[in-house]
Structure formats: C-alpha cells, structure tokens
Amino acid sequence: MSARNESVVGLGKTRVESLTDGIFSAVMTVLGLNLTLPYITATGNVPLPNLNEIGASILIYMLSFFILAVFWVGHHIVFHYFRRTDRTLIWLNNLFLLSIGLVPLSTALLGRHFSEQAPLIAYGLNLLAVQFLLYASFWYATLHHHLVDAELDPIIVQSARRRILLGPCLSIAAILLSFIDPLISLGTYLVFPAVFVLPGRLDAFWRRQETA
Amino acid sequence: MSARNESVVGLGKTRVESLTDGIFSAVMTVLGLNLTLPYITATGNVPLPNLNEIGASILIYMLSFFILAVFWVGHHIVFHYFRRTDRTLIWLNNLFLLSIGLVPLSTALLGRHFSEQAPLIAYGLNLLAVQFLLYASFWYATLHHHLVDAELDPIIVQSARRRILLGPCLSIAAILLSFIDPLISLGTYLVFPAVFVLPGRLDAFWRRQETA
Amino acid sequence: MSARNESVVGLGKTRVESLTDGIFSAVMTVLGLNLTLPYITATGNVPLPNLNEIGASILIYMLSFFILAVFWVGHHIVFHYFRRTDRTLIWLNNLFLLSIGLVPLSTALLGRHFSEQAPLIAYGLNLLAVQFLLYASFWYATLHHHLVDAELDPIIVQSARRRILLGPCLSIAAILLSFIDPLISLGTYLVFPAVFVLPGRLDAFWRRQETA
Amino acid sequence: MSARNESVVGLGKTRVESLTDGIFSAVMTVLGLNLTLPYITATGNVPLPNLNEIGASILIYMLSFFILAVFWVGHHIVFHYFRRTDRTLIWLNNLFLLSIGLVPLSTALLGRHFSEQAPLIAYGLNLLAVQFLLYASFWYATLHHHLVDAELDPIIVQSARRRILLGPCLSIAAILLSFIDPLISLGTYLVFPAVFVLPGRLDAFWRRQETA
Numbered sequence: 108m109s110a111r112n113e114s115v116v117g118l119g120k121t122r123v124e125s126l127t128d129g130i131f132s133a134v135m136t137v138l139g140l141n142l143t144l145p146y147i148t149a150t151g152n153v154p155l156p157n158l159n160e161i162g163a164s165i166l167i168y169m170l171s172f173f174i175l176a177v178f179w180v181g182h183h184i185v186f187h188y189f190r191r192t193d194r195t196l197i198w199l200n201n202l203f204l205l206s207i208g209l210v211p212l213s214t215a216l217l218g219r220h221f222s223e224q225a226p227l228i229a230y231g232l233n234l235l236a237v238q239f240l241l242y243a244s245f246w247y248a249t250l251h252h253h254l255v256d257a258e259l260d261p262i263i264v265q266s267a268r269r270r271i272l273l274g275p276c277l278s279i280a281a282i283l284l285s286f287i288d289p290l291i292s293l294g295t296y297l298v299f300p301a302v303f304v305l306p307g308r309l310d311a312f313w314r315r316q317e318t319a
Numbered sequence: 320m321s322a323r324n325e326s327v328v329g330l331g332k333t334r335v336e337s338l339t340d341g342i343f344s345a346v347m348t349v350l351g352l353n354l355t356l357p358y359i360t361a362t363g364n365v366p367l368p369n370l371n372e373i374g375a376s377i378l379i380y381m382l383s384f385f386i387l388a389v390f391w392v393g394h395h396i397v398f399h400y401f402r403r404t405d406r407t408l409i410w411l412n413n414l415f416l417l418s419i420g421l422v423p424l425s426t427a428l429l430g431r432h433f434s435e436q437a438p439l440i441a442y443g444l445n446l447l448a449v450q451f452l453l454y455a456s457f458w459y460a461t462l463h464h465h466l467v468d469a470e471l472d473p474i475i476v477q478s479a480r481r482r483i484l485l486g487p488c489l490s491i492a493a494i495l496l497s498f499i500d501p502l503i504s505l506g507t508y509l510v511f512p513a514v515f516v517l518p519g520r521l522d523a524f525w526r527r528q529e530t531a
Numbered sequence: 532m533s534a535r536n537e538s539v540v541g542l543g544k545t546r547v548e549s550l551t552d553g554i555f556s557a558v559m560t561v562l563g564l565n566l567t568l569p570y571i572t573a574t575g576n577v578p579l580p581n582l583n584e585i586g587a588s589i590l591i592y593m594l595s596f597f598i599l600a601v602f603w604v605g606h607h608i609v610f611h612y613f614r615r616t617d618r619t620l621i622w623l624n625n626l627f628l629l630s631i632g633l634v635p636l637s638t639a640l641l642g643r644h645f646s647e648q649a650p651l652i653a654y655g656l657n658l659l660a661v662q663f664l665l666y667a668s669f670w671y672a673t674l675h676h677h678l679v680d681a682e683l684d685p686i687i688v689q690s691a692r693r694r695i696l697l698g699p700c701l702s703i704a705a706i707l708l709s710f711i712d713p714l715i716s717l718g719t720y721l722v723f724p725a726v727f728v729l730p731g732r733l734d735a736f737w738r739r740q741e742t743a
Numbered sequence: 744m745s746a747r748n749e750s751v752v753g754l755g756k757t758r759v760e761s762l763t764d765g766i767f768s769a770v771m772t773v774l775g776l777n778l779t780l781p782y783i784t785a786t787g788n789v790p791l792p793n794l795n796e797i798g799a800s801i802l803i804y805m806l807s808f809f810i811l812a813v814f815w816v817g818h819h820i821v822f823h824y825f826r827r828t829d830r831t832l833i834w835l836n837n838l839f840l841l842s843i844g845l846v847p848l849s850t851a852l853l854g855r856h857f858s859e860q861a862p863l864i865a866y867g868l869n870l871l872a873v874q875f876l877l878y879a880s881f882w883y884a885t886l887h888h889h890l891v892d893a894e895l896d897p898i899i900v901q902s903a904r905r906r907i908l909l910g911p912c913l914s915i916a917a918i919l920l921s922f923i924d925p926l927i928s929l930g931t932y933l934v935f936p937a938v939f940v941l942p943g944r945l946d947a948f949w950r951r952q953e954t955a
Contacts, residue, residue: 118525122336122395124546129344129765132553137352139632140561143639155644165636169629176625180618183546193525194392194518201388205381208351212377215355220367306618313542313617330949334760334819341553341768349776405949406816406942413812417805420775424797427779432791548758556765563844564773567851579856589848593841600837604830607758730830737754737829 118192123200127186130204131179138168138211167218170297171211177300178207178237181271184309185245188263191254196247203240209233217296224285227292231282234296238274245271266308273302330404335412339398342416343391350423351380379430382509383423389512390419390449393483396521397457400475403466408459415452421445429508436497439504443494446508450486457483478520485514542616547624551610554628555603562592562635591642594721595635601724602631602661605695608733609669612687615678620671627664633657641720648709651716655706658720662698669695690732697726754828759836763822766840767815774847775804803854806933807847813936814843814873817907820945821881824899827890832883839876845869853932860921863928867918870932874910881907902944909938 142164182203189196213233216226248254249264277299285292354376394415401408425445428438460466461476489511497504566588606627613620637657640650672678673688701723709716778800818839825832849869852862884890885900913935921928 118395118399122340125337125340125549126344126391128546128549129341129553129768130348132550132765133345133348133557133769134352135628136554136557136632137349137561138355140558140635142633143562143635155640155647155649165633168632172629172632173625176622176629179550180621180625183542183621186546187542194516194522197392197395198388198516201385201392204347205384205388208348208380208384209354209377211352211355212373216367223367225367304618304622310618330819330823334764334822337761337764338768338815341556341764342772344553345557345769345772346776349773350779406940406946409816409819410812410940413809413816416771417808417812420772420804420808421778421801423776423779424801428791435791437791549761552758552761553765556762557769559840560766560769560844561773564770564847566845567774567847579852579859579861585848589845592844596841596844597837600834600841603762604833604837607754607833611754728830728834734830 118194118197120186120189120192123192123197124186127182127200127204128179130207131175131182134207134211135172135175135179138171142168163218167215170218171214174214174234174300175207175210177303178210178241181241181274181303185241185248185267185271188245188255188259188267189248190256193254196244196254199240199244199247203237203244206233206236206240210237217293221293222289224289227285227289227296228282230296231278231285231292234278235275235282238271238278242268242271242275260312263309263312266312270303270307270309274299277302330406330409332398332401332404335404335409336398339394339412339416340391342419343387343394346419346423347384347387347391350383354380375430379427382430383426386426386446386512387419387422389515390422390453393453393486393515397453397479397483400457400467400471400479401460402468405466408456408466411452411456411459415449415456418445418448418452422449429505433505434501436501439497439501439508440494442508443490443497443504446490447487447494450483450490454480454483454487472524475521475524478524482515482519482521486511489514542618542621544610544613544616547616547621548610551606551624551628552603554631555599555606558631558635559596559599559603562595566592587642591639594642595638598638598658598724599631599634601727602634602665605665605698605727609665609691609695612669612679612683612691613672614680617678620668620678623664623668623671627661627668630657630660630664634661641717645717646713648713651709651713651720652706654720655702655709655716658702659699659706662695662702666692666695666699684736687733687736690736694727694731694733698723701726754830754833756822756825756828759828759833760822763818763836763840764815766843767811767818770843770847771808771811771815774807778804799854803851806854807850810850810870810936811843811846813939814846814877817877817910817939821877821903821907824881824891824895824903825884826892829890832880832890835876835880835883839873839880842869842872842876846873853929857929858925860925863921863925863932864918866932867914867921867928870914871911871918874907874914878904878907878911896948899945899948902948906939906943906945910935913938 142161192200210233213226213230217230220226245267249259249268252259255264277295281292281295281299284295354373404412422445425438425442429442432438457479461471461480464471467476489507493504493507493511496507566585616624634657637650637654641654644650669691673683673692676683679688701719705716705719705723708719778797828836846869849862849866853866856862881903885895885904888895891900913931917928917931917935920931
C-alpha cells in the first residue's frame, strides 16, 4: 500500500487502540499503586499493616482490575474486526473510555458499602454505560458492514453481538435484584464477569481458521 | 521499503504519536482516579458520599475528559496527514503536550470558580496555547507540502486549516466576553467543544475515497 | 497478507504487548513520582531533605524498578516467540499483570520491614505468582507449538523454560530460608534478579542467526 | 519478511521504545496533574490561588517537562538508527529509564532550593547519569556497527556521538561551577537544554536524503 493510499482511506484504528490501551493500563495500575503510597512516601516509622487492614483494599483492587480486564478483552476483540474508524466511532469510543475512568470509583464505593442499595445501583449504571457503548461501537461499525470487511461472516457478527448484549442484560438484572435483596444483586455482579472469561462461539472461529 | 531506506528518510511519526497518546491517556485517566483515592486508601470506616458532594468533582472530570478528547481527535486527524516529522515539528508537538498537561489545572480552577473572571481568562489562554500549537504544527507541516504527501489535495489542507482556526477564534471570543458577562463567556466554553464533534468537510473526503 | 486474512487468523499479540508495556511503565514510573509529591504540591516553604530521610525511599524505588525491569524483559522475550494469542493466553497475561500491580506494595513493605518474616513471605509469594504466570503463559503457548511457529527450535523452547523456571525455584528457596534466618532470605531476594541480567543460552541463538 | 524470520533475528526495538514512551509520558504528565490534585479532590470550598502561590509549581512543571522532552527527543533520534536490540542494550535502556524516573525529584528539589549547592550537585549527577547512559547505548549499538545498519554513514555516527557527549560536558561544567557561584551553575542548567532544541548536523542528513 503506497503512502498516498494510506492518507486517502479513512482514519486508521491504531491510534484509537493505543489511546484505549493507555487509559486501561493507567486505570488498572494506579489503583494498585495507591495501596503502596503510605509505605513509599513515609519518612518516619511505618508499622507493618495486618492483613485485615489492607485486605479490603487489595480485594477492591483485584475486583476492579478483573472487571476492567473483562472490558479490555471485549474492546480488543471488537476492534479486532474493524478495518477503519470514522468520527462517530471515535466519539463512541471516547465516551466508552470516559465511563471506564469511572469504574474504579463505583467499584470502590461498592467495595466499601456492599450491602446498601445506592452503590449497587450506581455500579450497575456505570457497567451499563460501558457495556452499552461497546455494543453501540460494534453495532455501528458492522451496520451495512460499514467499517469492517465486506466478506466478514454474518455469523461472527451475530455471535459477537449476542455475547456483548449479555452484559447489559446481566447489569439490568443485578440492578433490579437490588430492590429485592442487596446480597443477591452483589452475587450477580461478582459472578457475571466470569461468564466472559469462558470461550464462546467466536473463539471457535479463530481456531477453525488456523487449521485451514 | 528496505531497512536502510527507513533510516535514511526523516524521523518517523510513530513514536511522536505514541508519546502523545501516552500523555493524553495519563491526563484523561488519573483525573478520574483521584476521585477514587479517598475510598481506596482509607483503612477505617468511609461514609458513603451523597451525590452533591462528589457531583461537582465528577462533572469537572467529565468536562476535562471531553475537552481533552476533542484535542486528541484533532491531533489524531492532523497527524493522519503527516508522512514524516523533523525537529521543529517534534518541538511544536512537545509544547502542545506541555499545554495539554495544564488543561486539568485550568479546568479544575474554572469548575470551582466559574463566575469569576480570572479563571475564565486563564482557561481561555490555556486553550489558546493548545489550539495555536496544533495549528502551527499543521501549518508548518503543510508549508510547501513539507512533511505531507506532495499529492495531498489543497482542498483538504484548506478545510483542515479552517476547522483548526475555528478553535482560537472561539477562545478569543470567550476571553473577550468575560469582560462583559462571565456567564456568557462560560457558555461559550461549554458549547464550543460540541462544534468539533460534528463531522466536517474533511469527513466527506474520507467517505468519498472509500467508495471509489 | 490481505486485510481479510488478518481478521481470520487468531487474535494478534500487539495489543496485549501494548497493554503490558503501559502497565509496566505506569508501575515503574509513578513510584518515582511519589517521591517528588511533597516538593511539587507544597505551596509554602519546604525544607531540603537530608539524604538519610529520602535515601530509604530512593532505594525502595530502585529495587522495585529493577525487579519490575527483570520481569518486563522476561515478558518481552517470552512474547517475542509468540505468533498469536487466544483467550486463555490473554487471561494468563491479565493475571500476570494483576500480580505485577502488587509488586510495589510487597517491595515497599519489605523495604520498611526487611528483618521480619511476614513481609519476606508476602514478597516471595508475590514473586512466585508473577513467575508462575509467566511460566504458564510460555508453557501454554509452546504446548504442541500451539501459538508459536511450527518450526521453532525445541532447544529454544527448552532453554527458555529452564530459565523461567529458575525464578520460582529461587523464590521458594527464599521463602523457606526465611524460616531459618531472615537476612539470608533477604540476601537471596537481592541477589537473584542479577541472575536474569546475565545473558543465557537464548542470547546465543539470536547472535548465531544474525551472522548467518 | 516471513513470520519465521522475525523470530529468528535478534529482539526487536518496538517494545523497548513502547516502554520508554510509556515511562516518559507518565513522568511528564503526572507532574502536571499533581498541581491539580487540591482542586479536584476537595469536597468543600476551595479558594482561588493567586498566581504567586502556584506560579513556582507551574514553573517547576514546565522546567521538568522541558528537560524530559530534550531527553525523549535524544532517545527517539538515537533509537531511530538502531535495527535490533540485545540484552545489554535493553539493560542500558532500563538504567536510563530508572534515572529518568528520578528527574522530577531532582528538578523539584532544585526548584525549591536553587541557591544551595547540594541540590545543584544532585541535579547535575542525575542529568549526568541520564546522559551517560544514553551515550553508552549509542556507543554500544554502533560499536562495529553491532546493532545498526552495516551501511550507516560513519559521519552520522560521529555527529550523533559528539552531540550526545555535549550533554555530560555541560553537566560536569555546571557541577564544577556550583563550587564557584550557585547562580552561574543554575544559569548553565537553564541554558543548556536550549542547545539541544537547535538543529544540528544530523538534521541536515535527513533533509538531504529527502530531496535525493
């Protein structure tokens, strides 16, 4: 592909992915670093914390990291199928990243007050925003095969859409369950990320192509 | 292109973009993380904040994120047309990034004191610096088609220049309006980023080429 | 390779490496920045610290940076041999990164309480998690040459596996030594990263290929 | 180049550059963010600071950013000529990055105590470490054209070496001048980064090749 053609076709996706990876890595990391702050900046004597004291902070860090990793993998797979971007897709992605930046806040509030309804709903709404924007990106890009390959298998598109749509459904369920029993709602939040770690129909596609 | 040629032509733009994306993602993220700090590092009992308390912080985060996203998209599009960089362009970009690093400060001051003139002017001057340096980068690179393709359509250059120039004009207007009425000035600042989310003449170019 | 083929073969490794580099650079850097915080944010008079006061913080920063650099080099070399990724490898890497995010905490605790057994064991367990997950990634990817080249020399695979396995062995040794004498355990932790800076059998392979 | 060849030749430089850009962007950015912290995290009423109060912090931020940008440009140009990396070069680069992580600390100390000798010497030693490690990287990679193109013009190597060596010379001069008069030493530190913004013999090479 000549240099001239490169500037002629629509905007590339490399920099959008690069900004996304940068934001995810910053959010995922600095949370863990904050745990360390008191032991780094102190100039005097710092007592050794017992596990109870920092245990809650470490658990919130792990939960936050895990949920963010689920979304990062989702973004990675979704953008894997895109060939180009345009202004609309970039702005859907920017709003996605804005919502990602709020995940640590809503996770921390939930971690501190897991039996109250308000943080359960706030957490659910935050997840809903992230999941909706990821779905909107994929829906927009695959509409009339707008920003993906013309030959992209419709079964891949359908499988991916269903898998992404599972997220908002589970979030809405957890929000509604918080009106019945906070603990069942919390359980739903803890269990559902695990669903996305399991391989799905999409994974089979990658494997099939390899052996071909 | 052979390895030898790669070292022969001027400096590439990949690393300049990589540094830029890294700085944008850091600025855009850590702001949101700071909201979370009190709920992460606390070892004792942390009361649930009411929405009034953290509402202002969340709004400032969103406004900051949005304006930075506008500038990032601008930078992405401008650099999309560059083929190479040189020392002058790199230093224009470094000064651009230095100004970007001050945006959170001037946004936060504005968010806390939005009816006073001093932060309105400081915010305007900061935006002006960012916008001027982005314009200077594009102007410098397209001068005699210095760092862009020789075949780059002059209409694209002209459209892009006009769109970028819109920024400084709106910032100067907002600064001047702050002498008449702080609220009109504030309104100008809140409305103008939206202008850049809308597609422009440039977008049509990308679409036209695709169908060709 | 056509655009269609790119989306057909399994997930690429570029973004996984990009997220990893982002997380490593954030962890490695912000530690150093925390040293600077009191001298940046202060608005009044800040006395010049004497070297004793900040010496311990600087040493912990250096030790942390060094160990993280050892793991980064390990990750760099391991992923160098991968051709593709899949969901399992991505999640092994995500857990690796989660453990990396805890290294500053366990290093700081060790730096403050280097003669007590609890931080020596916590540090060892953290290193063990990182090393085990790096080994698991390499083991999984090279199983039946799953995610590496079919032609990859088995001697390279074997050499790399042995080198990575050295890590967990040294960590387990240091943990066990902490039951005998904390200082010997500490010495083991300080010495073993140096082992990985030395070139190994793998390096010879790179050199041999160059001259061919 | 086939996938097999890629794994056969020595380690690539992409990830080393990626880690470097990540660390530079984190260091350059978070400094500016710290200025903003008090205005973001506060939940109550925050008075508008007068320019005197935050002026010093903004100046230290700018000075820090500028010096880091000089080193980043230096690293960018030096690595531009490298074709591959090996373990030695990676570790020279890791030590370079470790020293970069201390620049904000020594700059902040200098900014707060610019008329005392100790921070002038500490600052000089930090710069010296960074500059020496950059020179060592270039010297090592160009030794017998070890990691650069065999056809790389010796005049380019010589010009680059001389330009990089200028740094340590100026740092040593500034350290020695601090024994005579702190203010002359400070002036040397403030002036010398400007030397590296000016184009040198190397730049002419890039331009010459373009027109060929």
